[in-house]
Amino acid sequence: MKSAVLAGFNQTWLTSLALLLFLSIFLIMLFYIFRKNSGKLYNEVQNLPLNDGEKNE
Numbered sequence: 001m002k003s004a005v006l007a008g009f010n011q012t013w014l015t016s017l018a019l020l021l022f023l024s025i026f027l028i029m030l031f032y033i034f035r036k037n038s039g040k041l042y043n044e045v046q047n048l049p050l051n052d053g054e055k056n057e
Contacts, residue, residue, distance in 0.1 A: 032038075
């Protein structure tokens, strides 16, 4: 069934668009994760399960 559907698929530009969309979202995500000031946020978030509802300021 899958091969029958793909045999009639003539829009190859759509696969290229999907690849570019995925690649751009992936690169934006990597930039957001590894930006310069993100270490402080990740240090606070990694201790959240250990805090028992207390706020550390």
